[in-house]
Amino acid sequence: MLGAPRMDSLPPALTLEDEESFAWRVFHQRHPELIRRLNCAHPYGPEQREALSALVEESRYGVIAGLPEDAPDRALWQEWDLGHVGTPWKKALFLWAESYFYRRLLEAVGYFAPGAWNGVDPFAPFKTAELRSPTLDVDFAWLNDMPSSADPQASFDAALSASLYGNRADLGFRLTAAGTSSSHERLVADDSLQLWQFLTDYAPVRMTFVLDNGGRELLSDLILADHLLVTGLASEVVLHTKPFPYYVSDATTADVGDCLRRLTEMSGEPGAAGRRIHQAAADGRMRIRTHPFHCAPLSFHHLPKDLADDLGAGATIFKGDLNYGRIVGDCAWDPTRPFHTAASYLPGPAAVLRTLKSDVIVGLSPGCVRDLNNRDADWRVNGNHALVQAALDPRGATGVA
Incomplete structure (x- = not known):
């Protein structure tokens, strides 16, 4: 790790709590619209659609859940956790929360799981x-x-x-x-x-x-x-x-x-x-x-x-x-x-x-x-x-x- 700044030397970190903030709008406006577009772009079944809907609901109003036990990068995310898993999303650092949201999105659509959606880029239609x-x-x-x-x-x-x-x-x-x-x-x-x-x-x-x-x-x-x-x-x-x-x-x-x-x-x-x-x-x-x-x-x-x-x-x-x-x-x-x-x-x-x-x-x-x-x-x-x-x-x- 390079020269990480002392935490007491930093200004307030950006979080999701302020309803007037850009970070709040990302989670409460941009992400739901993204999920709508993904469901329109792909023939996802009930499992993927329900998982995506649950992710949006959790990330706006709930507590941060961890990755599944069999997730290939679970150990990495435990290392990167910073104590966020198990706490409310709105308390999380914006940089951490948005990055984890996209990791969870890939989990929701089966990107890492065996099966038909393994390795399928959910954003490919837009690109x-x-x-x-x-x-x-x-x-x-x-x-x-x-x-x-x-x-x-x-x-x-x-x-x-x-x-x-x-x-x-x-x-x-x-x-x-x-x-x-x-x-x-x-x-x-x-x-x-x-x-x-x-x-x-x-x-x-x-x-x-x-x-x-x-x-x-x-x-x-x-x-x-x-x-x-x-x-x-x-x-x-x-x-x-x-x-x-x-x-x-x-x-x-x-x-x-x-x-x-x-x-x-x-x-x-x-x-x-x-x-x-x-x-x-x-x-x-x-x-x-x-x-x-x-x-x-x-x-x-x-x-x-x-x-x-x-x-x-x-x-x-x-x-x-x-x-x-x-x-x-x-x-x-x-x-x-x-x-x-x-x-x-x-x-x-x-x-x-x-x-x-x-x-x-x-x-x-x-x-x-x-x-x-x-x-x-x-x-x-x-x-x-x-x-x-x-x-x-x-x-x-x-x-x-």
């Missing part, structure tokens, strides 16, 4: 529908107008912005051959220049992506990975996926394969990027890895040594809200707390690309916070804002020259 969208080819045609190699910083900026905004349908509007100034105007924090300078100073760097969503976002992550390899900024790229389906759209190894096939089907430069990444995998310059801890309900302060060593072998780009909360801690932080302070314990240089869809945030200027609070009461959670934040001290990273 497949996104990849089948007839607008995908148009949405990614911007890559044909990528800034030329004569302006390497502009082309890097476009690829980085693609990875940041890749889950938004208006990506083509944001990214143009003229540059990405319009997208940067929406950033509440922007360390992209520091990331560019770090990569050019230390290239080639072993780059790890701790992925977030599949679908459009993963397609854009693959484009950024290709760009880093083609330009020589990266010596190799490692993609860290979830070990099993999680948080609806989180990327698994199967999702990487699906997205790579979809990318290679596109015409022009998107298809060429897909073929290059496929060849990079064959050559060993692009690797896919996973780890049980990627589905743990704990912050990255608790990284096991083998995963910490892997992430410390170069620089890491963490994607999305969940990874952000796991880096800084799922607490009611002062939003002006410096990000590099919150992330200083990580085993190597790191950057985060995130659209804001949950409460936790640090690293903003007081003026920015004041302006956002005045203009948009839901700015932390409505997905209308984004950030690029970095903590790029190269010391101790073995894959940084």
